Every structure is written in structure tokens, then in C-alpha cells.
Amino acid sequence: MPRPGSAGDPLWYKRAVIYELPVKSFYDANGDGIGDFPGLLEKLDYIEALGVTCLWLLPFFPSPLRDDGYDISDYCNVHPSYGTLDDFRRFLDAAHERRLQVVIELVLNHTSDQHPWFQRARRAPAGSVERDYYVWSDAEDRYRDARIIFTDSERSNWTWDPVAQAYFWHRFFHHQPDLNYDNPTVLQEVLRVIDFWLDLGVDGFRLDAVPYLIEREGTRCENLPETHAVLKAVRRHVQARVPRGMLLAEANQWPADVRAYFADGDECQMAYHFPLMPRMFMGLHLEDRHPIVEIMQQTPAIPETCQWALFLRNHDELTLEMVTDEERDYMHLAYSADAQARINLGIRRRLAPLVGNNRRRIELRNSLLFSLPGTPILYYGDEIGMGDNTYLGDRNGVRTPMQWTGDRNADFSRADPARLYSPVIMDPIYGYRGINVEAQERDASSLLQWMRNLIGLRKLFPAFGSGSLEFLEPANRKILAYVLRYGPDAILCVANLSRSVQPVELSLSALVGLTPVEILGYTDFPVVSEQPYFLTLGPYGFYWFELQRRDV
Amino acid sequence: MSDAAPATADIVVGLVAHQDAENIGVVAKAARQGLDGHCAGLAGRVVLVDTGFGEDSAARAREALGDDGDVLETSTARTPADLLDLPYHGIPGKARALSAILARARELGARACVVLDAGVVSVEPQWVEWLTRPIIAHDFDLVSAYYYRHPYEGALTKGLVYPLVRALYGARLRQPAAAEFACSARLLDRLLDEDLWEREGAHAGIDLWLATAAASGDFRLAEAALGVRTGRARGEAPLGLGTTVTQVVGALFGDLGSRVERWQRVRGSVPVQQFGEPPDAAPAPGGSVDPERLIEQFRLGYRELRDLWTWVLPPRTIVDLARLIDVPVSGFRLEDELWARIVYDFALGYRLRVLARDHLLRSLVPLYLGWLASFVLQVRDLGPADVDLRVERLCAAFEAQKPYLISKWRWPERLRT
Structure with a gap:
């Protein structure tokens, strides 16, 4: 029997904070050097304490593992390295008990050639x-x-x-043949896979590589109407079985093209905003808000029940497909001067190394991630500022074991170090002896504690996930300022994208009479008047203000 | 239930019984008379929930009602925990009992559901009217009993529960954990859907949680003045103050985490409308309270627990408390702002589990006794109205210090700073 879905709120994904993790990288309970579901279950307390509300699990199905599990050879089972189906069930129940939703991968486009x-x-x-x-x-x-x-x-x-x-x-590796959705039997097979996991209780699916489902001569074979027809059929099926089941589309496309994946609210509920991510990095490096504002202004409105998925980093490279050639050159010069860090069209680095391990820059980027309209996705390890290893090949350098303590193997596994699926990060800056959960839990000022607090604040104000966005246009372009509105609530966000102190005068005439209360410290600021609202922001500083009407 | 009994009711009166065979007849009669004599034109049913400790309360209730067959009985399963962890209100399994009553009221389509403790001796038939009229005639959702009390009676409510609930949720509900209350159909629907019945601590916290659930939702709250309340002892030795504080304050603190989105958005407070009648009798004098003894217990607590308090309280507070150690009794004052910040810091310590929660709460007791001594010294020569004004000042301090709680809650790194 299908389960009704673990979330009470039908729009749970709009208010979610998603944590992305590969099971193999999180915690190894059986000491074989590979993370597994019993290990993940053991670490649910950590995840719960972090404050995230949803887990997105990278592929954990049987696979030859030539594309890190995106080459699936059996859709309805668990790779033996990660445990058993019963282990998955136990993990899922425990996650739901903690009110964590669980989203898994559905690789629709292709299988392994071993399938x-x-x-x-x-x-x-x-x-x-x-x-x-x-x-x-x-x-x-x-x-x-x-x-x-x-x-x-x-x-x-x-x-x-x-x-x-x-x-x-095949649109991806040559060992990943594309499924043929012109054959109706294929869709029926996929729907059976969906039913299998829905019946176990999963809360949603990340639909991998969805633009490429259908091929037509004379086209780029991307975003075709027939592809949308397949996705709508998938949505109808999920909706009928589990009304709160969520579909998240991976469509690395321009916003106008991605818009079609929401359709009229009857296709995918969520889709990644791929072009925003590099522009957040670009804007901060240029110390100019223009790239961020421009892409957001190009972003079309989406149905009320839909939501953008925002991220800074993930398991793939920092993809630079959705930028111009000139912008790509800039990004490579700015963020991957070392050619070893480049792969395909992107940059295979984690967040902390990308920003030179500068705490303020990390915080500022997260402040944008958690306040721009959409649901934030946090990549495992970025909450403690983990580093990477660009010498591991492919994108494996950003998929290294989670760093739990300063003990052997970062306490990820009790196996001999040589047996680990990947070496742990050991360099002097990001190595596990210095960067680990245990140390940061003991340090009240650590990045981990900061992230926990930020996540808590984000969840406090529905305007962050569900509000409308209005950019302000102060003369100082180093300042990014915007107002989020949700019902009677209004939140003013102001960020200094530069490395130096910046003044700004904001025109807040639409907010006259409201009292800005700085959200982090709950501090009252002067009431907004007809005059320009003057603020000074420290290097990479940001303010979130709750705008309160005191006469009510 | 007789065949003739209606399948629906406008008002349901639920009686929660636990070893109340001696008294339940009085309460059942009052409930029936209240329904018949004070709620004319409205169909009423009595629902009895016995928490299952072997006494035949139902038979006594039927006997009292003349066996008119109009009593619905619901029993709740007893659990081993009921025997091990007696709640301060003396009714093990009370959460399950209340849940059963509200569920029955929903089944019967009741417009209002009244809950009465079967151990209350001072019950009057008018209580049913006073508790339900605001709902039936004025569209209120929760009507909480307000009892006339001696200034020292219910000190934990006056000094901590009321100020905290009021500051957090903005509703001036003076006795938010009252055993007698009434709720509308709309509210009972919400309450039954809330995730609080099986929550840890429900056995002691359920009365409070119903009030905070109502206060943090879009519901209209009122109070009904029911005069003086006297209840019968249920045969158990009274719980120590430490246990009572642990249960009551723990329930309150435990509730904060689940309603954070609401209470952090509330500023100020508004009065709730008063119904019922002013008391025609003065409350019985409370037991004598010796401030000197309370202060001595505070001082002992300071000596023994100071190191532990430093885990929770910032240095400024510890220094302020240290100043009280040598103050003569006549000048002993624990200022309202200081007390409010202490309570807020303990709420944060509870949330962050800076030490075992039970230990944390028990370590609050000497501080509470210090506040109580200060309160008694200030009100012992005052009349009831002036005592109320004094409590109002305390509440204002809790409201004024609320940003202190919010800022620390949002950024716990600031705990102990």
C-alpha cells in the first residue's frame, strides 16, 4: 500500500531546507570503507540538529558505478555496498520520525549498459x-x-x-544508453519503479537529466514537447498515488526553458535554478550586484505551487553551461586558475576552497542562498567548510568522506585507510584534523553553529521560501538589496558584495512607518521614513530585517 | 447510553476521573443541572473518562444522575508510566483522557466541550454556563477557568507560567493550566490534530499545551471567573516543589521549540475577555509563608548550585544574584527584569540541553524560591487588587525582556553572554 507521504504540509518543499548527500560518503557502519544506510541512520541526529528538513540522497541503487551510481543496473534495490532494502526502510522510518522528508534519485533518461x-x-x-x-x-x-x-x-x-x-x-557516457520514451512500455516500467519507492514511503524524486528524454530529428533533442508530455504523465501518476509526492527537475537550462518544466503546476513542482549559481559567484568576485539581479529579472514567474531549487555547490562540477563564453572565461580566471580544478565546462571544487576559505565570503554566499526566492540545497560537508581533492579524477574530489572527528579516517569508517572508497581530505587547511564536526560542535563560533542558526532563522520566516521578490536599486552597485513579501510579512535583505566597508542609501518609500528589526540579533533599527534609509555594511556583511508595524 | 439518547449534542461536558468515586456524584450532578438549568434549549451530554484505576466512578456518576442512562463512558488504557511518574495535577493518563473527551465531543458534533475535574469539590451548576456561553453566544474558542486565589496560592503560575505564556503568545490568560476549561468545535478540531497527545511530558503538560495551542493559533480566548476552587486530595502525598517545577516548567519549555514560529513574531499582549461572576467569598487563607526560610533556601542554592548555574546564566546575572546573598531579609528583592532573564536563560539552557534537563529544572527551584520570597515580602500587606497590579508589573517585565530571549534563541552562541 502506498503511504500518504510524511509531510503534513502539501507545499512542504517550498519551506524545506534540503541536505544533499551520497550515502557512500556519510558514515560507514560496517567498517568496509564505504558509507551505508545503517551509518546514515546513526547520523540522523546530526542531520536533525543541523535543522535541515529534507534529505536528497544521491543514487544508491545497484550499479557498476562507472558514473557514481547514475548508471543504474537495478532500479528497485539497494547497492550491496550501501546495505539492504530493509536497511533503507529502517533509515526511512527513522528519518520520518524526525520529520525529515526523503527525496531519492530517479534517473529517467538512461540506464547502465549492464541493466x-x-x-x-x-x-x-x-x-x-x-x-x-x-x-x-x-x-x-x-x-x-x-x-x-x-x-x-x-x-x-x-x-x-x-x-x-x-x-x-546516449547523451552522457557511452556506457549509459538512453531509454526510448517513444516506446510506451518504457514509461510503464518507469512508473512501476516509481510505485515501488512511493510504496516504501519516499517523499519525492529528483528527476535526473530530464531535458533529454525524447529525440527528434532537426532539433537539439532538448526540452521537446514530447518530453514534457512524459513528465506530465509521471506527475499525474505520482499525484494519484501520493498527492504530496514532489518532483524536482534537473534541467540545466536557461530560466525561460526551465519554466516549461513547471507547466501549469501540473508537471514538476521544483526545478534547479542553474544560471543563478555561477552568477552568485560572479557577482561576489566582481563586487557588483548586476549578474545576480540580471538573471533574477530574467527569471519568469512560476505557479504558486512551484518552487526554484537553489544551491551553491553540489556533487557535480560548478557548471558553467548557462553563462556566456566571456562569463565562463571570467569564472575560470577568477575561480580555477589551477587547470586541475577544471572539468568539462565547469570547476570541480567545493564552496570553501572556491572562496579561499574566507569565512565571511562563505557566510555571505549562504546568506544569499538562504534568502533569495527558492528552496536552498546544502551539500554535505559544506556546513563545516570541507575542502576537496582535485586530483581524484572526475568529480570525486568533492565526494570525499564526511569529516566527523580528527581521528583516523575522520571517524568516517573503522576500515584501514587504504580500504576507503576515497581518501579523506588531509591537507593542512581543510584536512580532517582541523575541519570536522566534533571540533565545530564544541566551538560556539564555528561555521557549523553559524549554519545551524541561519537554517533556524530561515525556517522562522515563510517569506524566505514563499515570498515575492523586489530588488532595490541603490546607487552603490556593491550593495545587493531586496525585499521579500509574504502576506503581511516583509523582509528586507541587504548584502555587501565587497571586501571593504560600504555605505548605502536605500529608497524605502513603500515601507514608511515600519520598524526594521535585524533578524539575527533581534535589534530594532530606526523607523523607515520618507528620507533615504542609510546603512553601513562591513566587508561581506549582510543584514536581514523583519519589517514590523508597531502600531498594530 | 440509552437508545433514546440523542446521537448529537450541542454541549458535551467531559468529566475526568481518577480515584474520584467519592466526589464524582457531586460533579456529575452539577454538570447535569448545569446543562438542564443553565443551557436551556441546548442538547447536552455528559461524557465520563475514568483513567482506569479500579474504582467504579461510572456507577457512582450514574447513581448521582438517577441512572438516566445519559452518561457516555470512555475508559483509557493505563500504562506503567502512569504509575511511575505521577503528574502534579494528580491524574495519570490525563492526556489520553482529554483526547478521548474531545474526540467524543467531535463525534457528537458538539458546539462546545467543557472539561471538569471529577475531583473538584466547589463545582457549581453555573460553571457549565459560564464556561460555554462565551463559545455559544460570543464565538470564543477557548474559555479558561479563572479562580479567585489567595495571593500566595498558585505562586508558580503568578511568577512564571502566566508571565511567560503572556509574553510569548500575547494573551493575558492568567491561569493557563486550569483544570476546567471549555473549547469550541473549531478549536477541538485543531487540538485533536495537534501532535501533542503522545509527546514526551504530556502526562503533566497537557493542560498547559492546550492553552498554548489555542493561544498560538487563530483562536479567540476568554476567561470565566468561577470563584474559589477547592479540590479533594486524591490520596497521594503531594509532590515536592522540585517535581512540580520540573513538570510544569519543563512542559512549558518543551513546548517552546514547537511553537517558535508563532511566539517569536508576537509583540506585546492583549487582555482576554472576562466572563463569569465575581467571587462572593474570599479564598481560604493560604498556608503561612516564611520569607526568611525561602531566602535561606535561595542562599543555600546559591552556595551549592552556583557553579552549575554558570552553565546557563550569564556572568552579569550571577553577579546580580551574588549581591542578594548578604542583603537583609527586609531588603531582599529579586528584580522583575532579573527574574525574567533567569527564566529565559533557563528556557534556552533547556532547549540547548546544556545539562540534563531534569537537573537543569531542579536547579531552578532555589531561584524560584528567591523570587517567591521577594514577591511575598512585597505583597503580604497588599489587597487582592494591588497583588494583581504587582503581577501585572512582573508580566510587563517579561514582555520587555522578550527580545533578550529571542536574540539568544536565534543565535545561541550568545548563551552565557
């Missing part, structure tokens, strides 16, 4: 239903307008299969 569907397809007669689970061609000349996404490793979107004696289509 039984593909093994069957390559041996099935051409034109059969089984063969048509995937997209085949006798030549490489179909869909030539589709770009290659993994430019560092793939030369074509077609790969020859000697068993099938045909080329198969």
Missing part, C-alpha cells in the same frame, strides 16, 4: 518491443544537432554495440 533491459534489448530482434527500450540506429548521422554534454570524455552521442550490430544513443 537487464539493455542486455535484453541488444539481443532482441530489431523492431521488437524489447529492442525498442533504447534508441538504435544503423549509422551515426541521426540527431546531429544534439550537443555532446561530456565533452571531456565523449566524442559522439552514438556508440556501436557489437552484439546488436547497431549504434545506441
Whole structure:
């Protein structure tokens, strides 16, 4: 029987704070060097204390692990390295007991070439239903307008299969054949997978690589109407089974194109705002609000029941697909002068190293993440300022073991260090001996404590997740200022993007008579009048003001 | 329940019984007379919940009502915890009992549900009217009993519970944990949906939580003056002050975390409307209170617990408390602002678990006794109206210091600073 969903609020995802983590990296309970579900269960108290409300788990399904689990060979099971289905059930129940929602991956676009569907397809007669689970061609000349996404490793979107004696289509790695959604049986199979996990009680799915589900000649094979039709069918199915089930679209596209994934509120409830992320970094490096304001002003309105997913960093590279060539050059010069940090079109670094381990810059970026309209996603380890290892290949350098203590293996695992799925970070700046949860829990001024407080504040004011956004335009472009409104509530956010003290005069004529109360310290500021509102902000400083009407 | 009994009711009167066979007849009669004589035109039902300790309260209630067959009985399962952890109000399993009454009231489609403690001796039939009229005639949602008390009686409520609830939720509900209350259909719907019935501490905190749930929602609150309340002892030895403080204050502090979005947005407070009748009898004089003895216990607490308090209280507060150690009894004053900040710091310490919660709460007792001594010294020569004014001043201090709590709550790094 399906469960009704663990969240009481049907729009829970709008008020959520999401924590993204790979099970393999979090905590190893059985000492084999790989994180697992029993380990994750043991660490739920930590996650609960952090204050996040939703977990997004990276793929944990059986897989040859040639793309960190995004190459799935069995959709309805748990990779033995991470535990069993019963372990997953126990974890899920424990998470729900703590009022944590759980979102898992649904890799719709492709499977592993080891998946039984593909093994069957390559041996099935051409034109059969089984063969048509995937997209085949006798030549490489179909869909030539589709770009290659993994430019560092793939030369074509077609790969020859000697068993099938045909080329198969893949938008990502050559060992990840794309499913063929022109075959209705494929969608039925996927819906069965969805039912399996919904019946276990998961609260939503992150839909991986959704723009690429359908191919049509003469197009870029992205964002096609037929793709949206598939997604709407998925939504209808989820809605009927678990009305509060949430779909989060991974569509690395411009906002105008991503808008279509919300449709009329009948497709995905959430989608990432990919172009905002690099512009938050760009704006802070330029010490100019323009990149942030510009992209937000280009962002179309979305239905009331929908929400943007915002992030600073995640398990992938800091992707620079949604920037101009000039902007990309700037970002590489600013944030990856070391070519080792570059991969594909992006930068494979965590948050703290990207900003030179500057605490104020980390705080300022998080203040933007937690106040711009959308649901923030926090990548595991960034709450303690973990570093990375760009020499580990692919994007593995940002997927190293969670640093719990200064003990062996950062207390991630009791295994011999050589057995760990990945070495822990050991450099003198970000190494686990200095950067770890235990130390930061004991330090009242640590980044971890700061993040806990910020998350708590974010949850206190619905305007952060659900409010409307209005940018102010002070003359000083180093200052980013905006007002969030939600019902009678109004919040004024002011951020200094520069490394030096900055003055600003804000025109707050629409807010005359209100008292700004600084949210972090609950301190009253002077009442807003017709005169420009003068503030001074320290380097990388920010204020959040709750605007209170005192005469009521 | 007889076949003739209606399947619906306008008013449900719920009686919560625990070893009350001797008294329940009086309460049941009052409930029936109240429904018949003071709520004309409204269909009323009596629902009895016995918390299940072997006495046949239901039979006594039927006997008292002349076996008119109009008593609905609901029993609640007893749990081992009921026997181990007696709540200050003396009714184990009270949360389950109240939940059962409200659920029955919802089933019966009641417009108002009154709850009476079957151990209350001073019950009058008019109570039913005074508690329900604000709901039926004036659209209020919660009507909480207000009893006329001797100045020293209910000191924990006067000195901590009322000021804290008022400052947090903005409602001047003077006795927010009253055993007798009434709620509207709208409120009981919400209460039944709230996640508080099985929460840790519900056995002692449920009365308070119902009030804070109502105060933190979009509900209209009122008070009904019911005169002087006397209740019968339930055969148990009275709990020590430490246990009572632990239960009551722990319930209050424990509730804060779940209503933070509400109380941090409330500024100031508003009076709640008063119903009922002014008391026609003075409350019985309370036991004599010796301020000197209280001060001595405060001083002993300071000597023994000072190091522990430094985990919770900032240096300024410790210094302020130290000044009180050598003050002569006649000049002993624990200022309202200081007391309010102490309570707020303990609330934060409770939230952050800076030490075991039970220890934390018990360590508050000497400080409370210090406040009580100060209060008694200030009000012992005052009349009731002036005592009320003194309590109002204390409440104003709690409201004025609320930003202190909020700023520390939001940024706990500032605890002990």
C-alpha cells in the first residue's frame, strides 16, 4: 500500500531546507570503507540538529558505478555496498520520525549498459518491443544537432554495440544508453519503479537529466514537447498515488526553458535554478550586484505551487553551461586558475576552497542562498567548510568522506585507510584534523553553529521560501538589496558584495512607518521614513530585517 | 447510553476521573443541572473518562444522575508510566483522557466541550454556563477557568507560567493550566490534530499545551471567573516543589521549540475577555509563608548550585544574584527584569540541553524560591487588587525582556553572554 507521504504540509518543499548527500560518503557502519544506510541512520541526529528538513540522497541503487551510481543496473534495490532494502526502510522510518522528508534519485533518461533491459534489448530482434527500450540506429548521422554534454570524455552521442550490430544513443557516457520514451512500455516500467519507492514511503524524486528524454530529428533533442508530455504523465501518476509526492527537475537550462518544466503546476513542482549559481559567484568576485539581479529579472514567474531549487555547490562540477563564453572565461580566471580544478565546462571544487576559505565570503554566499526566492540545497560537508581533492579524477574530489572527528579516517569508517572508497581530505587547511564536526560542535563560533542558526532563522520566516521578490536599486552597485513579501510579512535583505566597508542609501518609500528589526540579533533599527534609509555594511556583511508595524 | 439518547449534542461536558468515586456524584450532578438549568434549549451530554484505576466512578456518576442512562463512558488504557511518574495535577493518563473527551465531543458534533475535574469539590451548576456561553453566544474558542486565589496560592503560575505564556503568545490568560476549561468545535478540531497527545511530558503538560495551542493559533480566548476552587486530595502525598517545577516548567519549555514560529513574531499582549461572576467569598487563607526560610533556601542554592548555574546564566546575572546573598531579609528583592532573564536563560539552557534537563529544572527551584520570597515580602500587606497590579508589573517585565530571549534563541552562541 502506498503511504500518504510524511509531510503534513502539501507545499512542504517550498519551506524545506534540503541536505544533499551520497550515502557512500556519510558514515560507514560496517567498517568496509564505504558509507551505508545503517551509518546514515546513526547520523540522523546530526542531520536533525543541523535543522535541515529534507534529505536528497544521491543514487544508491545497484550499479557498476562507472558514473557514481547514475548508471543504474537495478532500479528497485539497494547497492550491496550501501546495505539492504530493509536497511533503507529502517533509515526511512527513522528519518520520518524526525520529520525529515526523503527525496531519492530517479534517473529517467538512461540506464547502465549492464541493466537487464539493455542486455535484453541488444539481443532482441530489431523492431521488437524489447529492442525498442533504447534508441538504435544503423549509422551515426541521426540527431546531429544534439550537443555532446561530456565533452571531456565523449566524442559522439552514438556508440556501436557489437552484439546488436547497431549504434545506441546516449547523451552522457557511452556506457549509459538512453531509454526510448517513444516506446510506451518504457514509461510503464518507469512508473512501476516509481510505485515501488512511493510504496516504501519516499517523499519525492529528483528527476535526473530530464531535458533529454525524447529525440527528434532537426532539433537539439532538448526540452521537446514530447518530453514534457512524459513528465506530465509521471506527475499525474505520482499525484494519484501520493498527492504530496514532489518532483524536482534537473534541467540545466536557461530560466525561460526551465519554466516549461513547471507547466501549469501540473508537471514538476521544483526545478534547479542553474544560471543563478555561477552568477552568485560572479557577482561576489566582481563586487557588483548586476549578474545576480540580471538573471533574477530574467527569471519568469512560476505557479504558486512551484518552487526554484537553489544551491551553491553540489556533487557535480560548478557548471558553467548557462553563462556566456566571456562569463565562463571570467569564472575560470577568477575561480580555477589551477587547470586541475577544471572539468568539462565547469570547476570541480567545493564552496570553501572556491572562496579561499574566507569565512565571511562563505557566510555571505549562504546568506544569499538562504534568502533569495527558492528552496536552498546544502551539500554535505559544506556546513563545516570541507575542502576537496582535485586530483581524484572526475568529480570525486568533492565526494570525499564526511569529516566527523580528527581521528583516523575522520571517524568516517573503522576500515584501514587504504580500504576507503576515497581518501579523506588531509591537507593542512581543510584536512580532517582541523575541519570536522566534533571540533565545530564544541566551538560556539564555528561555521557549523553559524549554519545551524541561519537554517533556524530561515525556517522562522515563510517569506524566505514563499515570498515575492523586489530588488532595490541603490546607487552603490556593491550593495545587493531586496525585499521579500509574504502576506503581511516583509523582509528586507541587504548584502555587501565587497571586501571593504560600504555605505548605502536605500529608497524605502513603500515601507514608511515600519520598524526594521535585524533578524539575527533581534535589534530594532530606526523607523523607515520618507528620507533615504542609510546603512553601513562591513566587508561581506549582510543584514536581514523583519519589517514590523508597531502600531498594530 | 440509552437508545433514546440523542446521537448529537450541542454541549458535551467531559468529566475526568481518577480515584474520584467519592466526589464524582457531586460533579456529575452539577454538570447535569448545569446543562438542564443553565443551557436551556441546548442538547447536552455528559461524557465520563475514568483513567482506569479500579474504582467504579461510572456507577457512582450514574447513581448521582438517577441512572438516566445519559452518561457516555470512555475508559483509557493505563500504562506503567502512569504509575511511575505521577503528574502534579494528580491524574495519570490525563492526556489520553482529554483526547478521548474531545474526540467524543467531535463525534457528537458538539458546539462546545467543557472539561471538569471529577475531583473538584466547589463545582457549581453555573460553571457549565459560564464556561460555554462565551463559545455559544460570543464565538470564543477557548474559555479558561479563572479562580479567585489567595495571593500566595498558585505562586508558580503568578511568577512564571502566566508571565511567560503572556509574553510569548500575547494573551493575558492568567491561569493557563486550569483544570476546567471549555473549547469550541473549531478549536477541538485543531487540538485533536495537534501532535501533542503522545509527546514526551504530556502526562503533566497537557493542560498547559492546550492553552498554548489555542493561544498560538487563530483562536479567540476568554476567561470565566468561577470563584474559589477547592479540590479533594486524591490520596497521594503531594509532590515536592522540585517535581512540580520540573513538570510544569519543563512542559512549558518543551513546548517552546514547537511553537517558535508563532511566539517569536508576537509583540506585546492583549487582555482576554472576562466572563463569569465575581467571587462572593474570599479564598481560604493560604498556608503561612516564611520569607526568611525561602531566602535561606535561595542562599543555600546559591552556595551549592552556583557553579552549575554558570552553565546557563550569564556572568552579569550571577553577579546580580551574588549581591542578594548578604542583603537583609527586609531588603531582599529579586528584580522583575532579573527574574525574567533567569527564566529565559533557563528556557534556552533547556532547549540547548546544556545539562540534563531534569537537573537543569531542579536547579531552578532555589531561584524560584528567591523570587517567591521577594514577591511575598512585597505583597503580604497588599489587597487582592494591588497583588494583581504587582503581577501585572512582573508580566510587563517579561514582555520587555522578550527580545533578550529571542536574540539568544536565534543565535545561541550568545548563551552565557
